[in-house]
Amino acid sequence: MKTLYTLALSTALLLGSLGTQAQKRPDGPAFPLGSSQTLVQQLESQVAVGTAQRAKPVVSLRVSAAKAMAGQVNYREDLAATGEFLQGEIQGVPGSSFSLRIDGKEVEGHIILQKTKQAYRYSADSAGNVQVQEVDINNVVCIDYNKPLGYQEPVSAGNSANRTTVVLLQSLPGARGCVLLDFDGYEMPAGKGWNQGRAYSAPASGIENDEARVREFWELVSEDFRPLNLNVTTDEAVFNTYATTMRIRCVVSPGSVGTIAPGTGGIAYMNSFLAFNDTPCWVFMSSPKDGGEAASHEVGHTLGLSHDGRTTPNEGYFAGHGSWSPIMGNGYYTPVAQWSRGEYANANNTQDDLAIMTGTNFNVGYRADDHSNSTTSATALARSGNSLSGRGVIERATDLDYFSFSTAGGTATFNVSGVSRHSNLDIAVRLFNGSGALLGTYDTAGANNLNATFSTNLSAGTYYLQVDGVGQGNPATDGYSDYGSLGAYTISGTAPAPNTTPVTGVATVYRDCNYGGAATSLAVGDYTLAALQSRGILNNDISSLTVNSGYEMVLYDDDNFGGAALTLTSSTSCLVNNGWNDRATSLRVRTAAPAFSRQLRAEFANVNYGMQAEACTEGGRNMGYIDPGDYLVWNSINFPSSGSYLIEYRVAATRASTLSSNLNGSIQLGSTAIPSTNGWQNWTTVSRTVYINAGTYNFTVFAQTGGWNINWVRISRVSARPTVDAEPATLAPAPAFDPTPALTLYPNPATDRLNVTSATDLQGAQVSILGFDGTVVSRGTFNGETVDVSTLKPGLYTLVLTTTDKRKVVSRFSKE
Structure with missing residues (x-):
């Protein structure tokens, strides 16, 4: 037993008027009944005696010091030594009932006397001390809620001979909670x-074989609960997959039959969505509009909602004003019935319906937001020729759904509409240009005008639609706010399709992988988000690209070339492999820097020269990574004339340590302490000016500890004459040129795939990956582009490529 629930009864006298029970009487004094276990012993003793004397035992239900009622037990469940569960009726009192359940220290129950409009509630504190208290019947039973004036059950148009089961429908498959509309008995x-x-054997609704009416009934209830994480279904098999504390059955049975609730339109226990014994609620009308409104109303009770009435005039159920009414009032007569928080004049109930139903008590919550609330991640409208379409749900009053579309320019026409019948969503649409400036707001005024339609002339470019739920009129007197203006909508429209004919360029971007979808050719240049959008390229919408030889494309996470970056010098069939699918916000197309080789030979004149490779994700150029105790060597650098040279290299430190460098081992360029930067955004430039005789040298950088990424190396000729106190160096001969091909690995650290580039064709080379201890952990054949490292554990590895002419190429990398 985990919840306390009370009865919410909607009585229905066919031609009666709405009830006037709006004023609630105060609760009476609480009468103590002792401990829960004492009460269990008393009840079990009375049941035992009663069973021996008669077919149905009678127990004494004390409600005050001077009054006890005789409860005839019609159902009993023995909950072992610490519990008892009884249900029945009060002897000699027509229309009465009681329910009492004790489980350890937890107690819940009630007595209902419908004729005299009295109710009592049982409860216990945390120590198990039980009390009973007279409460206002409106807190337990909702009375005088009539059917519509002149209501008659519809005659089914269904053909039972051609259908053996009710049509199976679901509003949100896989939702957290479930509501079953039970039409077939x-x-x-x-x-x-x-x-x-x-x-009790409840007869079928009478429309169970009428698919059209069942579907409309289901649509109305589904739309009312659309904002919640609830699946409204007609499929009992789906309902049975949910836990009993996460579902409610709403039985639709013909009007006021049997003894469930004679003369009523619907009935439900308060909070019974959490009922321990799968207690259903009931609706005794099968017409789609009236029965659907009653079903939402009764399910609302099971999720903790009370009735919406007024204090002046004194009435229990507010039938609304204008075109609007509250669901927990009387929604029969208005086209728009919404959840409410009592914003109308003289409301007797200001509870927040949505907050109560989505609160932690029921564990249902709101459904997930389906579209971005900003232009940054707007959903692209689907396009077929000049036609555009989309759909979504406004789940909360604060929800704003954004969609994007591009056009070649001309007339654009849109219609945004809620569901075709029984919609709760009053729609306003706002149109923005590619820079986010508001161009217009479209909201059709007037009662019953919930949809938005507009037509406007646009220049070529990218635009955004914002869909919003809004109010209408004055919530106090003739309208409603945006509080309950929630639900599903569809977008249909037309706009001239953008021109997709390729323009002269050196690179092309595609919306889909494998060079599919919309394609746009780009010339050399810098492209901000606005520049891309003007060409029909949406934000975060590039999945593959081609780049001509001699050029490169740099993708950026943020607008205006900010955030993380990725440089690509060749075509890429799917950016998923690089971790950049649907990610680029701005980009550059430029002439590519020459590919880097460890055997790079630089011919110097009286100018500056830089040795650079592909861009690394942390910015700048990646010359290579040095592990602790390791070194990098650039072989055979030619200095054409003697003189003073400034040698600089830029590094990113992973932790503080010392870096040393030299030429041919003879000219020591010194050691430099490199501070830790905790990342790749801060750089340290190491520089030394030395006098060098003309000749060929090897440049070496050694990491004593720690580890660095060499960002770039630059050698500048400062002067043809020696600096003060500088002596010409006597150098050892440069070693012979090593023809081993050099590798460039990226990204490094790698995630799933390691891109490998080289000035030498390595197609068909044998791949070996060695772990930190030298053990071979992976083998394969090189495909000429990438190496699969997805199965490796995080750590440091050595990549060995053995070429077809038996040369070995070795480089290290790390796996995230």
Whole structure:
């Protein structure tokens, strides 16, 4: 037993008027009944004596010091030594019922006397001390809620000979909670809280074979609960997959039959969505509009909602004003019935319906937001020729759904509409240009005008639609706010398709992988988000690209070339492999820097020269990575004339340590302490000016500890004459040129795939990957572009490529 629930009854006299019970009487004094276990012993003793004397035992239900009621037990469940569960009726009192359940220290129950409009509630504190208290019947039973004036059950148009089961429908498959609309009859077991604890055979609704009416009934209830994480279904098999504390059955049965609730339109226990024994709620009208409104109303009770009435005039159910009414009032007569928080004049109930139903008590919550609330991640409208379409749900009053589209320019026409019948969503649409400036707001005024339609002339470019739920009129007197203006919508429109004919360029970007979808050719240049959008390229919408030889494309995470970056010098069939699918916001197309080789030979004149490679994700150029205790060597650098040279290299430190460098081992350029930067955004430039005789040298950088990424190396000729106190160096001969091909690895650290580039064709080379201890952990054949490292554990590895002419190429990398 985990919840306390009370009865919410909607009585229905066919031609009666709405009830006037708006003023609530105060609760009476609480009467103590002792401990829960004492009460269990008393009840079990009375049941035992009563069973021996008669067919149905009678227990004494004390409600005050001077008054006790005789409860005839129609259903009993023995909850072992610490519990007892009884349901039945008060002897000699027509229309009465009681339910009392004790489980350890937890107690819940009630007595209902419908004729005299009295109710009592049982409860216990945390120590198990039980009390009973007279409460206002409106807190337990909702009375005088009539059917519509002149209501008659519809005659079914269905053909039972051609259909053997109700049409199976679901509003949100896989949702957290479930509401079953049960149209085809229900065999209710005893102990479900109804029929004074007895079993009951409920007849079918009469429309179970009428697909059109069942579907409309279901649509109305589904739309009311659309904002919640609830699946409204007609499929009992789906309902049975949910836990009993995460579902409610709403039985639709013909008007006021049997003894469940004679003369009523619907009935439900308050909070019974969490009922321990799968207690259903009931609706006794099968017409789609009236029965659907009653079903949402009764399910609302099971999720903790009370009735919406007024204090002046004194009434229990507010029928609304204008075109609007509250669902927990009387929604029969208005086209728009929404959840409410009592914003109308003289409201007797200001509870926040949505906050209560989505609160932690029921664990249902709101459904997930389906579209971005900003232009940054707007959903692209689907396009077929000049036609555009989309759909979504406004889940909360604060929800704003954004969509994007591009056009070649001309007339654009849109219609944004809620569901075709029984919509709760009053729609406003706002149109923005590619820079985010508001161009217009479209909201059709007037009662019953919930949809938005507009037509406007646009220049070529990218635009955004914002869909919003809004109010209408004055919530106090003739309208409603945006509080309950929620639900599903569809977008349909036309706009001239953008020109997709390729322009002269050196690179092309594609919307889909494998060079599919919309394609746009780009010339050399810098492209901000606005520049891309003007060419029909949406934000975060590039999945593959081609780049001509001699050029490169740099993708950026943020607008205006900010954030992380990725440089590509060749075509890429799917950016998923690089971790950049649907990620680029701005980009550059430029002439590519020459590919880097460790055997790079630089011919110097009286100018500056830089040795650079492909861009690394942390910015700048990646010359290579040095592990602790390792070194990098650039072989055979030619200095054409003697003189003073400034040698600089830029590094990113992973932790503080010392870096040393030299030429041919003879000219020591010194050691420099490199501070830790905790990342790749801060750089340290190491520089030394030395006098060098003309000749060929090897440049070496050695990491004593730690580890660095060499960003770039630059050698500048400062002067043809020696600096003060500088002596010409006597150099050892440069070693012979090593023809081993050099590798460039990126990204490094790698995630799933390691891109490998080289000035030498390595197609068909044998691949070996060695772990930190030298053990071979992976083998394969090189495909000429990438190496799969997805199965490797995080750590440091050595990549060995053995070429077809038996040369070995070795480089290290790390796996994230």
